[in-house]
Amino acid sequence: MSGLTVTDLHAHHGRNDVLRGVDLTVKDGELACVLGPSGCGKSTLLRIVAGFHPATTGTVTVGDRVLDDGRRRERAEKRRIGYVPQDGALFPHLTAAANIGFGLPRAERAARVPELLDLVGLAGLGDRHPHQLSGGQQQRVALARALAPRPDLLLLDEPFSALDAALRAELRTEVAAALRRAGATAVLVTHDVDEALAFADLVAVMRDGRITQSGTPDDLFHRPTDAHVARALGEANLLPAALNGDEATTPLGTLLLARPTGRDDAGTVMLRPRQLRLLTRADTDSWTHTLRATVAATQFRGHDHRVEVTPAADGLDHPLIAYTDTAPPPVGTSVHVVATGPVHALPAAGAATTAPTGDLARHQAR
Numbered sequence: 001m002s003g004l005t006v007t008d009l010h011a012h013h014g015r016n017d018v019l020r021g022v023d024l025t026v027k028d029g030e031l032a033c034v035l036g037p038s039g040c041g042k043s044t045l046l047r048i049v050a051g052f053h054p055a056t057t058g059t060v061t062v063g064d065r066v067l068d069d070g071r072r073r074e075r076a077e078k079r080r081i082g083y084v085p086q087d088g089a090l091f092p093h094l095t096a097a098a099n100i101g102f103g104l105p106r107a108e109r110a111a112r113v114p115e116l117l118d119l120v121g122l123a124g125l126g127d128r129h130p131h132q133l134s135g136g137q138q139q140r141v142a143l144a145r146a147l148a149p150r151p152d153l154l155l156l157d158e159p160f161s162a163l164d165a166a167l168r169a170e171l172r173t174e175v176a177a178a179l180r181r182a183g184a185t186a187v188l189v190t191h192d193v194d195e196a197l198a199f200a201d202l203v204a205v206m207r208d209g210r211i212t213q214s215g216t217p218d219d220l221f222h223r224p225t226d227a228h229v230a231r232a233l234g235e236a237n238l239l240p241a242a243l244n245g246d247e248a249t250t251p252l253g254t255l256l257l258a259r260p261t262g263r264d265d266a267g268t269v270m271l272r273p274r275q276l277r278l279l280t281r282a283d284t285d286s287w288t289h290t291l292r293a294t295v296a297a298t299q300f301r302g303h304d305h306r307v308e309v310t311p312a313a314d315g316l317d318h319p320l321i322a323y324t325d326t327a328p329p330p331v332g333t334s335v336h337v338v339a340t341g342p343v344h345a346l347p348a349a350g351a352a353t354t355a356p357t358g359d360l361a362r363h364q365a366r
């Protein structure tokens with residue numbers, strides 16, 4: 001397996017500029033995920049890397065092999081890249097074993113096919129035809145088929161999207177484990193944030209034909225560089241703030257910053273819904289600052305409650321979202337919102353992300 005480097009990649013479909021300068025680096029043995037809404041260019045990016053679609057300009061390198069530099073383009077079948085499409089695209093008239101062995105030299109099949117069936121958890125099912133397998137099992141066969149020739153890189157284009165939610169969750173964990181066992185370098189594209197967070201070592205958020213931020217799931221969730229990335233990773237409360245040293249003065253009071261921004265000006269801070277607590281008046285004594293709000297909507301989600309509150313503060317024209325473990329007060333109830341934990345300040349537009357301080361422990365909301 002080898003790492004992937006995509007540099008300043010541009011592409012179009014007809015007159016439509018679909019990729020507008022994509023940069024992406026995936027290290028050898030890393031599982032990466034490109035996360036973005038429908039139509040942002042994810043599949044086009046994968047198809048260019050696979051060699052199915054031409055780039056206009058830019059370079060694609062796998063290991064030390066330049067596959068596309070805008071002038072010279074390696075043919076798809078020579079790239080040593082595995083590709084798993086949305087629907088698996090198995091040959092219906094071939095058994096699972098024959099599908100997996102299809103691209104292998106005859107002499108290798110007897111040893112390699114059982115090994116791959118085992119890797120994807122289908123030992124003993126090699127004689128079945130695709131119609132005798134469940135959707136999830138069919139996708140595992142497709143994965144095994146793509147891994148069979150030991151590609152340098154594996155590309156997965158929303159491979160679980162046709163499956164129901166429970167199976168998706170189970171399969172993505174299993175597939176990630178199988179890829180790690182195989183030592184694969186892989187790129188999965190999806191619009192499903194849970195999938196991205198569960199699957200990948202590296203998440204790259206894509207919007208309008210560009211990667212806007214890439215990093216570990218933890219990095220992107222806690223330290224997004226803009227509002228779009230913040231919201232791509234989950235719900236986020238974005239509040240106006242006056243930044244000053246390691247503090248931010250917000251409608252929820254003065255809060256410590258997880259990382260000082262090095263600038264004293266107006267900015268935006270992010271609080272995830274779990275950082276908000278909703279209190280009744282009797283509980284507010286220990287908090288120096290609370291924000292009054294009215295419960296606007298509640299939703300029981302099994303593992304928690306999602307609560308939308310309308311703040312009574314000038315300059316806050318959006319509802320705030322909180323997740324609570326206990327049942328929230330009914331709609332229409334007046335509550336006090338308090339913030340817990342340090343907050344993240346979004347970098348000023350165009351600025352680089354600040355370096356980690358490595359000293360998060362001392363930060364507590366005041």
Ligand SMILES: Nc1ncnc2c1ncn2[C@@H]1O[C@H](COP(=O)(O)OP(=O)(O)OP(=O)(O)O)[C@@H](O)[C@H]1O
Binds near residue numbers: 038043
């Ligand atoms: N063959 C094509 N001809 C013309 N336009 C295309 C073609 N394929 C894709 N597009 C357009 O290019 C843009 C990017 O498409 P792409 O399939 O790469 O997006 P995506 O992020 O993978 O979307 P999805 O998650 O829905 O699959 C879209 O606006 C799409 O309509």
